[in-house]
Every structure is written in C-alpha cells, then in structure tokens.
Amino acid sequence: MPPATPELISPRSARVSAARRLAKRNFRGKDRLFLAEGPQAAREAAGHRGADGSPTLVELFATLDAAERYADIIGAARGAAARVHLASEDVIADISTTVTPQGLVGVCRFLDTPFEEILAARPKLVAVLAHVRDPGNAGTVLRCADAAGAEAVILTDASVDLYNPKAVRASVGSHFHLPVAVGVPVERAVDGLQDAGVRILAADGAGDRDLDEELDKGTMGGPTAWVFGNEAWGLPEETRALADAVVRVPIHGKAESLNLATAAAVCLYASARAQRASGGCRSVTQS
Secondary structure, eight states, X not given: XXXXXXXXXXTTSHHHHHHHGGGSHHHHXXXXXXXXXXXXXXXXXXXXXXXXXXXXXXXXXXOHHHHHHTHHHHHHHHHTTOEEEEBOHHHHHHHOOSSSOOSEEEEEEOOOOOHHHHHHTOOSEEEEEOSOOOHHHXXXXXXXXXXXXXXXXXXETTXXXXXXXXXXXXXXXXXXXXXXXXXXXXXXXXXXXXXXXOEEEEEOTTOSEEHHHHHHHTOOSSOEEEEEOBTTTBOOHHHHTTSSEEEEOOOOSSOSOOOHHHHHHHHHHHHHHHHHSTTSSOOTTOO
16 A cells, blocks of 8 residues: 655655756755666665665655556665655656656665775776766666676766766666766776776777787786776776776677677676686676
8 A cells, every 4th residue: 555645746845846957967966865766776776775875765756657557666765764755747757857757756865985995996897988878878887787797886986976867767677786886087997996806807899919819819808997988978088098908799600799788798798708618707686
C-alpha cells in the first residue's frame, strides 16, 4: 500500500521546486544532491548507503500508479527514512528530465569517492574517462565497467558531470554499485594508479598495439586501468604519452570505427577475461 502522504498537486510546491532545480549542474553541486529517475535507479538508491552509513535516498516522488506498482520500492524508501511524496503525473513530469517519465523520481545524496580511497583499495580493473563530454556515453561506460567487474571508475576534470540526469539514466543503477572519483586531473589519475601498481592502457583507434595480440601475448592479466577519450577526437597526444601502452581494438570487418561505449566494453571485458584466466591477478567475480 502507498504511504499516507498528501499528494503534491502543484508544481509550485517548495519540495517540487527544490527537486526540479537539480536538473542544473550548479544546483546539484551546491546541494550535493542529484536525481535518480525510474524504478531501477530508485530501487538501487533506496538500498544504498554512503561510506558513513547514512542512506543515499533523501526523497522519493511517486505517482499513485507507480506507488502501487512498485510497492517494494516505496517500502524500501520508507525503510531508509526517505521522505515519500505521492505526486500527480504533472508534478512528476515537471521534475523529470525524460520525455516519458516512469512515475518515480528520487533525490539522492552525492556518492562519489575520494581518489585516494580508490588507490588505497589497490584496484585491479579501472576505467578512466578523460575528456568524455557526452553524459549518455559516460553513464554507459560506467554500466560497462560495472558489468565487467571493474573496481572503480575515474572521471577526469575535463569530463562530463557524473550526476547529469542523462548519465544517471544511462548507467541504469550502476552509479550505486562501484566507487567513482570525479574531477581528477588526468596526470594525477595516471601517476596515482601507476604508483599503485596498475598498468595504464590508453584505448585509441590509432594505437600501435593490437588488443588481440596483447591477449595472445598474455600481457593483460595484471592490474589494469583503461583510459578512454573524447567521443569526437579521442585522446590527445599528451594523454597517450602518459600511458604504458596505446592499444587499438582491431576492426575485422568494414566498419570505420567503434563508438566509445562499445570500445570500452570490448576493452574492459578483455581485461576481465585475462584476469580470470590462470595466472591472472584475480577473478572479477571475487567479492
């Protein structure tokens, strides 16, 4: 059963206005809050807690239909002490940044992790997004990293906002699954990871090393961080020069290239498989 909370009829409600403004980056940064839209993101948010043990979900707006359909999410939100508001479809549409809202919008606390904590955990597989500007691509790479068993994602200071609504939607809940550091200069990211014993591979279509050949040579089993560049122009020369190797994904057919998210998935899964193999550094399914 939905909670006995008054329905928020007016988009001019103070609570609605506070949530709506989180669509803008400056307000997200000021409040250190972001929007998580749809049942999957809301479910993940309701079950997530920060490093200090505090619930990540602060508020949940739901239409009556969504509250009935996703009673488990409503219950989890209330169990996390989040304020649950029954809202009209017009209110949800006003808060949402999607064309077709799914009836649930959560307000969540920021959950990025300090870069130093990621290094201290001695990660074995990391995705570094350098100069990635499209939020959909950033969210999709985060989802790929999560699926491949990566232990961290790093967004450099030249990359898109982790909490952009489109990035949150594209990650399909993966924002809540693995540590993500934001705003890290690419040089600092590379130096820190190398000092932690992580090999840096720059993914670039013009790389002088072939991914298949690296797999065949058995060089991919150790701790690895993949650096992925801008959607349009890839990685600048100064960033490629920081890497231990620049690796291209081979194109066996007639396609001109792979898009960023597809290339990231191929590279991350190649490392995950090599690390699972005999002699690799660990199984990516190990907790």
